[in-house]
Amino acid sequence: MFTNGSKLLIGATVAAVVAAVMYGVTQDGALGTIGLVSAAIVLAFLAGVTIAIRDGNVPPGDEMALATCAAAQRAPGASIWPLAGALGAALVVVGLVVHEALVMVGVAVIIAAVAEWAVQSWSERATADEHVNDEIRERMASPLELPVLAAVGLGLLIFAFSRVMLTLTKSGTVVVFSVVAALVLAVAGIIASRKQLSSGTVAGVCSIAVVAVLASGLVAGVQGPREIEEHETTGDLAASGRCGVEETEADEKASQTVSAKSNVSATVILREDGTLVAVQPGISGESTSLTLPRSNPNNILFRNETPEERRLVVDAGPIADTEETRVLCTALVEEGGVQLLTVVFDKPSFAVEEPMQLTVPGVETAVMPVVVP
Amino acid sequence: MTSPARRRLTAAALAAGGLLLAGCASDAPQDTWQPEGPNAQKIHNLQWPVFAIAGVVGIAVFVTVAIVIIRFRDRGQPIPEQTHGNPALEIGLTILPAIILAGIAVPTVATVFALAETDDTECTINVTGQQWWWEYDYPVAEDGTICGGYTPSNGEAASPIITSGQLVIPTGTKVLLRGTSRDVIHSYWIPALNGKRDMVPGRVHYLRLEADQPGIYAGQCTEFCGLSHANMRMEAVALDEADFQAWLDNELEAYTPPEEGTLAAEGEAVYIQQCARCHQVNGLTDPASGELVVSAPDQYVWSGAAPNLTNLMTRNTFAGATWDLLTESCRDDVWNASPEEFGAKYLEGVTEECLNQVDLREWLRNAPAKKPMYAEPEQLTETDGKYRGMPYLALSEEQIDQLVAYLLERK
Numbered sequence: 079m080f081t082n083g084s085k086l087l088i089g090a091t092v093a094a095v096v097a098a099v100m101y102g103v104t105q106d107g108a109l110g111t112i113g114l115v116s117a118a119i120v121l122a123f124l125a126g127v128t129i130a131i132r133d134g135n136v137p138p139g140d141e142m143a144l145a146t147c148a149a150a151q152r153a154p155g156a157s158i159w160p161l162a163g164a165l166g167a168a169l170v171v172v173g174l175v176v177h178e179a180l181v182m183v184g185v186a187v188i189i190a191a192v193a194e195w196a197v198q199s200w201s202e203r204a205t206a207d208e209h210v211n212d213e214i215r216e217r218m219a220s221p222l223e224l225p226v227l228a229a230v231g232l233g234l235l236i237f238a239f240s241r242v243m244l245t246l247t248k249s250g251t252v253v254v255f256s257v258v259a260a261l262v263l264a265v266a267g268i269i270a271s272r273k274q275l276s277s278g279t280v281a282g283v284c285s286i287a288v289v290a291v292l293a294s295g296l297v298a299g300v301q302g303p304r305e306i307e308e309h310e311t312t313g314d315l316a317a318s319g320r321c322g323v324e325e326t327e328a329d330e331k332a333s334q335t336v337s338a339k340s341n342v343s344a345t346v347i348l349r350e351d352g353t354l355v356a357v358q359p360g361i362s363g364e365s366t367s368l369t370l371p372r373s374n375p376n377n378i379l380f381r382n383e384t385p386e387e388r389r390l391v392v393d394a395g396p397i398a399d400t401e402e403t404r405v406l407c408t409a410l411v412e413e414g415g416v417q418l419l420t421v422v423f424d425k426p427s428f429a430v431e432e433p434m435q436l437t438v439p440g441v442e443t444a445v446m447p448v449v450v451p
Numbered sequence: 452m453t454s455p456a457r458r459r460l461t462a463a464a465l466a467a468g469g470l471l472l473a474g475c476a477s478d479a480p481q482d483t484w485q486p487e488g489p490n491a492q493k494i495h496n497l498q499w500p501v502f503a504i505a506g507v508v509g510i511a512v513f514v515t516v517a518i519v520i521i522r523f524r525d526r527g528q529p530i531p532e533q534t535h536g537n538p539a540l541e542i543g544l545t546i547l548p549a550i551i552l553a554g555i556a557v558p559t560v561a562t563v564f565a566l567a568e569t570d571d572t573e574c575t576i577n578v579t580g581q582q583w584w585w586e587y588d589y590p591v592a593e594d595g596t597i598c599g600g601y602t603p604s605n606g607e608a609a610s611p612i613i614t615s616g617q618l619v620i621p622t623g624t625k626v627l628l629r630g631t632s633r634d635v636i637h638s639y640w641i642p643a644l645n646g647k648r649d650m651v652p653g654r655v656h657y658l659r660l661e662a663d664q665p666g667i668y669a670g671q672c673t674e675f676c677g678l679s680h681a682n683m684r685m686e687a688v689a690l691d692e693a694d695f696q697a698w699l700d701n702e703l704e705a706y707t708p709p710e711e712g713t714l715a716a717e718g719e720a721v722y723i724q725q726c727a728r729c730h731q732v733n734g735l736t737d738p739a740s741g742e743l744v745v746s747a748p749d750q751y752v753w754s755g756a757a758p759n760l761t762n763l764m765t766r767n768t769f770a771g772a773t774w775d776l777l778t779e780s781c782r783d784d785v786w787n788a789s790p791e792e793f794g795a796k797y798l799e800g801v802t803e804e805c806l807n808q809v810d811l812r813e814w815l816r817n818a819p820a821k822k823p824m825y826a827e828p829e830q831l832t833e834t835d836g837k838y839r840g841m842p843y844l845a846l847s848e849e850q851i852d853q854l855v856a857y858l859l860e861r862k
Contacts, residue, residue, distance in 0.1 A: 341654040360569045360629050360657045361592075369590035369611060371579045373748070373755025374633050375653045398749035420653075424755065426731070429745040451588040451611040 083133040087125035094118035155202055159195035163188055190226075194219065235288065238295020245298035262287075321391045321407035323440040339418050342377040344368055346390060346436055350383055352443040354436060368436070369449045372423045373398075378436075379418055382411040388438050390419060395434045395450075398424040403432070423450040480643075480669035480786075487643040487668060488661040490566060494646055497562045501555055508551070566646065569657055572627040574598035574620065580630065580637030580650045581754035582676060582839050583683035583822070584771035588613045597699060599624060604700045612702045613733075615758040616772040618687045621695040622665055628658040633754040634839075635677060641670030641687045649674055662689030665793040667786055678823045679840065684772040694794030701798070701862070702762055706734025709860055718857025721850045729757035729841075732861065753834040757841075764801040764862035770822055770841075774810040781805035800862040808855065815851045817843050 080088065098114035105111075166187030173180025201215035243251055265283060269275060315321060344356045346368075355364040370376045380390035387410040394404035404424070408417040427434055427450045438444035486492040576598065579586045589597050589612040596602050597609050598621065620626045630639055630650040639658060640647040648658040662668065672683035690698055709715035722730075723737055723744055731746040749755040763769065767776050767785065775782050781804075788796045810821075819826040824840025831837065846854070 338653060343655055358629075359655060360572065360627050361575055362570065362572065363593065365593045367593075369577070369588070371577060371586075371588065371631065371633075374579060374631060377653065398747070398755070424749045425745075425747075428733075428743075449590070449611055451590075451613040 079129070081128055081133040081135075084125045084128040087121050087128060091118050091121040091125055094121055154199060157195060157198055159191045159198065163191035163195070166191055193222075231288075234295075235291055238292050238298075241295040241298040241303075242291075244303035245301050247304055315409060316406040319405075321389065321405060321439065338377045338420065339379065342379045342418070343370055344376075345379040345381060346446065347381045348384055348388055348390075348438055348441065348444055350385075352384070352441045354438065354444045354446040356446065367447045367449060369451065370423060372426055372450045375420050375422050377418060377420050379416055380408050380411060381416045382413060384441075385413050386440075387412050388441065390417075391437050391439060392419060392421045392448075393432065393435050393437070394421050394423050394448075395425050395430040395432070423448070426450050480667075481671070483642045485643060487666070488645070488663055490645040490659050490661055491643055493562050493565055497558050500558070504551060504555065566659060567657075568659070569627055571625050572599075572659075573625040575627050575629060576618065576620070578618070578628045578630040578639060578650070579633055579756070580639065580672070580676075580683075581633040581756055582635065583672070583679040583824070584615055584758055585618075585637075585639070585683075585685045586613065586615045586756060586758065587618050598626075598695075601696060601699050603703050604696065607703075610703065612699070613731075613759045614702070614762065614766065616686065616768045617667075617766040618660075618685065619695070619698055620660060620662060620687060620689055622662050622689045622691050624661065626660045628660060630656045630658060633756055636674050637672050637676050637683065638674035639670070639685070640673045641668050641685065643668040644670075644687055647673050660687060662687065664790040665689050665691050665694070665797075666790060667793075667797075677839070678825060679771070682771055682773040682822050684768075686768060686772050688797060690794050690797065694798060697794075697798055698765070701765065706732065706736075706761070707860070708735075708738075709857060714853055714856040715860050716857075718853035718855070721846075721853050722857055725844055725846065725850070726760070726854070730760045731757075733759070733761040751837060753837040753839045760858070760861055762862050763858055764806075764860070765798075767797070767801065769811065770814055770818070773822060774814070775807050776801045776811065777805050778807050782807075801859070803859060806855075806859060811855060811858075812851055814841075815844070815846055815854055819843055 094114050094117045098111050098118060101114055102108075102111040166184045166189075169180050169184030169187060171184075173182075173184055197215060197219050201211050201218065204211050204214050242254075246254055269280060269283070342359070344358045346354055346356050347364075348354055353366075355366060356368050357364055358368070378390075378392070382388045389408045389410050391405065391407040394406060396402070397404045404422070406419055406421050408419050411417050423434060427448070434448040434450060436444075436446040436448060483498075484495065486495040575590065575592070577588045577590060579588075591597055591609045591611055592599075595609055597612065601621075602609050618628075628639065628648075630648060631654060632650040632652045634652065636652070637650045638647050639650055641660065644660045644662055645658060648656050650656055666689055668687045668689070670685045670687070672680055672685075674680075676683060709719055719735075719738070722732070723735070727735070727744045727746055729746055729748040729751050732744070735744045736742060737744050746757065748757040758769075764776065767782070768774065769776055777785065781802075785793070785796045813821050818824070818841040820843075822840065824838070825831065825834070826838050826840050826842040830839075
């Protein structure tokens with residue numbers, strides 16, 4: 079059963095296993111053991127191969143074996159896929175050290191290479207006719223290749239496009255892409271107006287455009303994104319205790335969603351006379367106090383009808399699991415402006431010492447008690 | 452007819468007959484065809500003609516298909532002459548459904564707008580859903596009244612009422628529920644009083660309710676909301692003006708501690724030790740310290756709330772209105788009472804003779820075993836260790852006796 083070549087490899091496998099055990103027992107560190115175990119696995123694999131092909135030897139008198147042995151078969155065509163698979167393996171190894179994204183790319187490359195290699199190997203021997211084999215290969219692989227390649231290509235284009243957008247200044251973005259859009263329209267118009275145009279020309283123009291976008295994206299990616307100004311949110315203001323009358327800047331649109339604004343528990347209005355009133359959807363008239371559920375995010379809109387810039391402050395009582403109290407506020411709101419505040423009351427009113435209320439710093443008359451049942 | 456074919460026909464006939472007879476069930480409190488208020492009546496007025504039209508169309512289609520199948524079945528005859536297109540028929544079969552749909556759309560849109568009306572609200576109640584029960588709070592309006600004009604009979608200032616399980620409303624009053632949710636999306640539905648309304652966290656939704664007659668109207672959550680969705684039920688209790696006033700007065704009454712030395716007094720101590728972490732009893736003070744006992748469900752429960760038990764024995768149900776606090780005969784007595792007698796029977800609450808001790812004790816013994824809830828420690832990793840539902844409290848039988856005695860006085 080065992081051929082001469084396989085015996086040599088089996089012996090080497092056993093030696094590697096013994097060495098691995100010996101090393102693992104006697105030496106500190108796993109690297110040597112891993113190397114020896116890896117060697118044993120490779121040697122075992124080679125031993126199996128040599129057994130399977132009987133060392134590649136065929137008895138001279140055995141005509142049947144001579145006709146069917148591996149050496150008598152037509153050699154497979156050159157293939158790029160083993161190389162691609164090796165590249166994928168290298169990416170996996172490098173990715174383990176550098177970044178997990180590379181591992182994912184490597185695994186994807188290996189899967190693609192194995193699939194392509196398998197289809198190629200099978201199709202090359204599907205029939206005795208090479209042309210038919212080529213057709214079979216196309217029929218098998220194209221439905222998979224084309225969508226995947228299209229998706230990858232589009233992804234690259236979009237990614238490159240986004241890098242360019244992030245690198246250019248806000249006004250520069252408008253200018254550049256207005257020009258690009260006009261250019262696309264002009265080229266498309268020229269192509270459409272020509273009665274005859276070779277597919278090669280169209281492909282060439284498209285290729286130039288694709289390369290230009292990818293190259294721009296590469297340059298922009300290296301350049302890095304422009305400096306994007308970060309705005310404080312109303313939550314930042316409250317967290318840093320800046321809920322007084324001082325000038326503070328906060329992005330009025332930060333952390334505020336259309337859906338939250340469209341469906342609020344109450345709209346609290348600071349009247350010109352310095353009073354706070356609440357309008358609650360579903361309840362007719364205005365009220366001077368609010369009843370809100372506990373342990374629930376309540377969306378409150380604050381509208382300032384005074385000429386001065388004002389903010390709404392919510393004293394929401396103790397925070398669950400802590401000794402701290404929750405104070406939230408909007409940014410300064412100009413006359414006629416509206417801002418959203420989302421607040422949670424963790425405790426009921428009867429359980430807190432300090433009143434839970436809405437106030438407006440700088441306007442002593444603007445106080446609205448909040449009742450949390 | 453062959454024997455297998457006859458058997459199949461018999462089975463189909465039995466199934467159809469069973470379905471037909473199911474419609475005659477008398478104990479069907481969630482029957483959508485029995486409106487008990489003007490909002491549900493609006494829906495009823497719409498669904499009857501739509502159902503009738505759809506029924507006629509359905510029967511016409513089934514009969515036509517049956518005739519075609521039977522009359523033109525393959526009997527070896529030559530293939531008939533093939534024709535393509537029939538403009539008159541095609542235009543007719545396009546226009547006819549369009550006319551039917553347009554005809555249905557007019558009353559449908561009108562009903563939708565009518566049900567969304569809130570300007571004529573007489574009583575506002577907040578409802579909050581959480582896994583797996585509903586909480587109701589009755590806010591005090593700007594004029595110091597509750598639910599459109601009610602104030603405590605003793606002349607004291609009104610304070611918000613908070614309850615759960617059973618929504619109590621005055622009859623003949625346009626009630627507006629302002630609903631939301633504390634955790635996931637739930638849906639509020641009491642078929643006899645109105646249609647369904649989703650309750651979405653962070654949003655406020657509105658649902659009109661109005662009951663013509665005193666009585667209890669059952670419903671249940673209709674948006675899948677987790678493990679015990681099927682056990683998230685609700686009941687609306689409609690009381691006439693005088694009875695509603697009596698209910699309101701009782702809700703606002705000060706806490707009455709149990710008499711010293713009684714089993715209920717021992718139960719109060721167990722309650723403070725075991726239950727008060729999450730459940731609130733308004734006005735309860737710790738006899739040992741003299742301090743007000745304040746629950747902190749926000750520290751233990753994912754939704755941040757647990758049912759208020761101040762007047763548990765006035766509301767006939769517990770655990771998300773899934774089980775009755777009344778024995779079956781006492782429950783039937785209340786549910787089947789005439790509109791004139793209903794209020795008195797309901798306001799009597801749960802008496803010792805009528806207390807459904809079996810379910811209540813099972814619940815106290817091991818709540819997660821009775822109602823599926825995320826209460827096991829290994830199920831709490833995603834909720835920062837907080838429970839969704841009531842946990843197993845490892846109460847002794849003696850403690851359960853004491854708690855039952857204490858809870859029985861909560862009315």
